[in-house]
Amino acid sequence: MPTPVSSPRLPALGFGLGLRVEHYEALLERPAGVDWLEIVSENYLVPGGLPLRWLERFRERYPLVMHGVSLSIGSTDPLDEGYLDRLHALARHVQPAWISDHLCWTGVEGVNLHDLMPLPYTEEALAHVVERVRRVQDRLGRRILLENVSSYVAFAGAQLSEWEFLAAVAERADCLILLDLNNVYVSARNHGFAPLDYLDGIPAARVQQFHLAGHEPGERLLIDTHDAPVADPVWALYVEAVRRYGAVSTMIERDDHIPPLPTLLDELAHARALAASVLREAA
Amino acid sequence: MSANLRALQQRMAQAVLDPRAPRPADILGDARAGADERLDVYRHGYRLRLAEALRVEFPGLARLAGEAAFARLLAAYVEAHPSGHYNIRWHGDGLPAFLERAPPWRRRPALAAMARLDWALSTAFDAADEPALARAELAAVPGDAWPALRLELQQALQVLPLAHNLEAIRRAADLGEAPPRLRRRRAERALLAWRQAHAVHYRLLDADEAVALAAAMRGEPFAQLCERLATLHAPASAAPRMVALLQAWLDGGLIRGWRIADG
Numbered sequence: 170m171p172t173p174v175s176s177p178r179l180p181a182l183g184f185g186l187g188l189r190v191e192h193y194e195a196l197l198e199r200p201a202g203v204d205w206l207e208i209v210s211e212n213y214l215v216p217g218g219l220p221l222r223w224l225e226r227f228r229e230r231y232p233l234v235m236h237g238v239s240l241s242i243g244s245t246d247p248l249d250e251g252y253l254d255r256l257h258a259l260a261r262h263v264q265p266a267w268i269s270d271h272l273c274w275t276g277v278e279g280v281n282l283h284d285l286m287p288l289p290y291t292e293e294a295l296a297h298v299v300e301r302v303r304r305v306q307d308r309l310g311r312r313i314l315l316e317n318v319s320s321y322v323a324f325a326g327a328q329l330s331e332w333e334f335l336a337a338v339a340e341r342a343d344c345l346i347l348l349d350l351n352n353v354y355v356s357a358r359n360h361g362f363a364p365l366d367y368l369d370g371i372p373a374a375r376v377q378q379f380h381l382a383g384h385e386p387g388e389r390l391l392i393d394t395h396d397a398p399v400a401d402p403v404w405a406l407y408v409e410a411v412r413r414y415g416a417v418s419t420m421i422e423r424d425d426h427i428p429p430l431p432t433l434l435d436e437l438a439h440a441r442a443l444a445a446s447v448l449r450e451a452a
Numbered sequence: 453m454s455a456n457l458r459a460l461q462q463r464m465a466q467a468v469l470d471p472r473a474p475r476p477a478d479i480l481g482d483a484r485a486g487a488d489e490r491l492d493v494y495r496h497g498y499r500l501r502l503a504e505a506l507r508v509e510f511p512g513l514a515r516l517a518g519e520a521a522f523a524r525l526l527a528a529y530v531e532a533h534p535s536g537h538y539n540i541r542w543h544g545d546g547l548p549a550f551l552e553r554a555p556p557w558r559r560r561p562a563l564a565a566m567a568r569l570d571w572a573l574s575t576a577f578d579a580a581d582e583p584a585l586a587r588a589e590l591a592a593v594p595g596d597a598w599p600a601l602r603l604e605l606q607q608a609l610q611v612l613p614l615a616h617n618l619e620a621i622r623r624a625a626d627l628g629e630a631p632p633r634l635r636r637r638r639a640e641r642a643l644l645a646w647r648q649a650h651a652v653h654y655r656l657l658d659a660d661e662a663v664a665l666a667a668a669m670r671g672e673p674f675a676q677l678c679e680r681l682a683t684l685h686a687p688a689s690a691a692p693r694m695v696a697l698l699q700a701w702l703d704g705g706l707i708r709g710w711r712i713a714d715g
């Protein structure tokens with residue numbers, strides 16, 4: 170297993186937001202405290218029209234990163250060459266600081282489940298994913314980031330924990346990690362593992378970005394909805410993550426029940442303050 | 453190579469798509485939640501996600517069908533048609549044809565027609581950007597070239613036949629107003645859907661405009677468009693009408709270019 174001497178991490182961008190239509194107008198004004206934006210790649214993989222016009226405006230104003238949901242890196246269907254072509258073309262245009270997708274599969278036999286389906290954590294799946302990540306990175310000419318997903322099922326026959334699997338993919342395929350701390354928390358609750366074990370198992374040198382998000386409170390299974398404020402246990406996990414990985418680009422990710430921008434700016438400012446105090450403490 | 457992984461993915465996908473399919477035995481349950489409850493999160497999420505994505509694409513259909521029937525119709529479509537496109541929106545592509553075919557909705561043809569109207573507007577929204585010809589560019593065409601001049605129309609432009617007042621129902625949905633009653637027209641009307649710059653538009657065509665526009669879309673030369681209008685108007689009014697239509701098309705950004713060609 171090749172262990173790079175120096176960290177493959179790219180320069181950090183600071184504190185950002187996921188770009189959502191609801192905030193287009195407000196974000197054009199460049200409100201203080203938003204250092205960068207993450208776009209959902211699929212929203213701009215369209216022939217033309219208003220979405221691409223807006224993209225131009227944001228491209229001029231912010232550092233951007235591209236976040237996709239359709240790579241289906243874990244699927245046993247062939248990689249979607251048409252999708253990769255379009256993604257690559259968009260990246261050439263947008264010149265994002267980085268490109269991310271999820272450590273999951275989204276469909277098989279040509280059917281798209283439009284969901285981030287968890288993988289079985291086996292050596293077989295690991296080898297499969299590693300080989301595909303390498304091919305995608307060759308194709309895009311850069312390292313990609315893979316994000317941990319929230320999951321509700323686990324499969325019999327697992328040979329690794331989720332974090333061992335993620336760490337091994339990153340090391341063997343030489344890719345980077347987008348750690349969604351809400352997803353760590355949700356999956357920890359649903360599967361009964363300790364979130365700190367997860368954080369301890371992730372190679373710090375490969376953690377490029379954090380997602381902070383909210384979830385639906387539940388008695389039994391926690392459902393990741395990304396439609397609520399960041400929950401207290403997730404903030405606590407964020408503090409632990411900054412302790413372990415340092416100043417990592419951090420983003421508030423809200424996918425539904427989008428509040429007015431100032432609400433998200435408050436959350437982002439809170440993240441900034443938390444990270445600063447942890448880093449001060451460490452210095 | 454990844455035979456076990458593939459088999460697991462096939463079992464999982466099957467179980468999500470078909471609620472009556474057996475639960476894959478490899479899903480583990482525990483004290484927090486049983487295997488069925490865990491699988492149900494994915495089964496439920498699949499249906500919810502597709503229905504929510506489609507709901508946004510078909511506002512006219514939602515008004516026409518009414519909330520409850522719209523939800524039933526979307527659920528039936530999602531059950532019958534798994535999605536094949538990575539862009540969830542694009543699953544809407546098959547809904548009009550489904551409503552034309554599937555009982556009980558095929559007995560109300562206005563539903564399928566409304567779905568077509570909604571989908572035409574939806575696809576126009578992010579269709580490829582096209583140039584719009586300016587009046588001055590057309591004015592530069594020498595007079596003797598006009599009979600053989602062919603207009604090049606926007607690729608994204610669509611003309612739909614409407615037997616009902618569906619455009620009024622869609623308009624009410626767009627404006628957030630109460631929709632008018634569904635009314636069958638004595639004669640079918642053509643609806644034009646197009647995009648100008650970044651705005652999607654739709655309007656009914658008068659019978660003569662529909663004839664001339666259809667001819668222009670087929671690539672007929674200008675002289676022939678005029679002849680078609682002459683069959684519908686008094687001799688003196690055909691030419692001014694053609695000029696008026698041409699101006700309306702230019703102002704609406706329907707024309708992307710022109711060429712002179714024989715035959």
Ligand SMILES: [Fe+2]
Binds near residue numbers: 316380422
């Ligand atoms: Fe995320």
